[in-house]
Amino acid sequence: MLNKMKMACFFFVALLCFLTPIHQAEPNSATISDLSFKNMDFAMNLYRKISSYHDKNIFFSPLSISTSFAALLMASDGVTHKEILKVLNLEALERADQPDLIPKLFQLLHENVTQNGSLKFDHSMALFIQPQFIIEREFETKINKFFNADIKTVDFADTTESIRVINEYIRDKTEGKITEMISALDEQTKLLLMNAIFFQGAWKIPFNSNFTRNAPFYIDNYNIVQVPMMFKEDKYYTAEDVSLRAKVLKLPYQEGVSMLILLPNPDMDYTMVDDEITAERFQSWIAKLRKMKVEVKMPKFNMEQSYSLHNLLPHMGMTSVFSNLSNLTKLSEDKGLKLSEVLHKAMIDVDETGTTAAAATTIGIIPYSLPRTFTINRPFFFFIYHENTNCLLFMGRVIDPTNK
Known part of the structure; x- marks a missing residue:
């Protein structure tokens, strides 16, 4: 079928937060157009950082990455909050009297992109937590309200089962296109934030x-x-x-x-x-x-790319969230929370009928x-x-x- 949607793009960000003590290892209004503009410049900055390491193919979803960190932004405070804002290029959109403005803009942007329901575009977020881990009620409310996040309990001590559950979630959200997002997991993990984007579109003018x-x-x-x-x-x-x-x-x-x-x-x-x-x-x-x-x-082309963003973002100015200086106190009363790993995986397939993805x-x-x-x-x-x-x-x- 010539108009069958065959082009698909898949993008995933995994944020692995280890909950161990740290001593152990303005305009009057902002619009979604403003957010899109700022996110685009963040995308270009990240692209330049990736391209400085090699001269090979590059492929990623800036929206997936910025959405994940926008969720993490609600959990951060102090210097960590400021660094995330700066790297995401969102400083100009921060409002002291509107603390929920940025997540609200992300929510409105997602609604605008998917409003007619005919575009095959699924943007999902899930928070996997240890049974004993208690997150702040306000953060839990906001991540559900603005990002419609699924909150799931998993026993990270059982790494084999945790990996199976997480990969099954991604497999389901990408209609079976991505079968293995993660292959290894530290048993000390207490929380994992996963973001997945699935896009499938047919060309308006298909190639024969x-x-x-x-x-x-x-x-x-x-x-x-x-x-x-x-x-x-x-x-x-x-x-x-x-x-x-x-x-x-x-x-x-x-x-x-x-x-x-x-x-x-x-x-x-x-x-x-x-x-x-x-x-x-x-x-x-x-x-x-x-x-x-x-x-x-x-x-015609198809490719799959993976990035360890925890090795890239510190060089763009986001350092404290990965260090002992991390401040994620709005996520949990435990002051020992820091971000250990940020994984991003992207795949695209372009042919005569369109882009899966x-x-x-x-x-x-x-x-x-x-x-x-x-x-x-x-x-x-x-x-x-x-x-x-x-x-x-x-x-x-x-x-x-x-x-x-």
């Missing part, structure tokens, strides 16, 4: 699989791989960023979500683009898109004109976003589409 042919993809000047290249000629929204020497193409899904492709010109090294991608620039691309007939050639500036954005072909045969960036809010759901970089 009969036209898919093997074609070269130029990883760099010395490495070429053969990939199944999809083809479609139709009217698409495109633009060109002259100063960045890159082209932009919007590939819409059927229900208010689109993939935006950023393709550097052949003479432009993709690494030179990294520092130039910002929320403001992203919105300028969207604002300048113009519809025209285009021949699109795009590789702003203000103008002076940077020279113009409608993309001749030649009216868009051949994605070299490293590119992609962003999956909700059009009404410009909320960035997922983002990635494809260096080698044959590398899973």
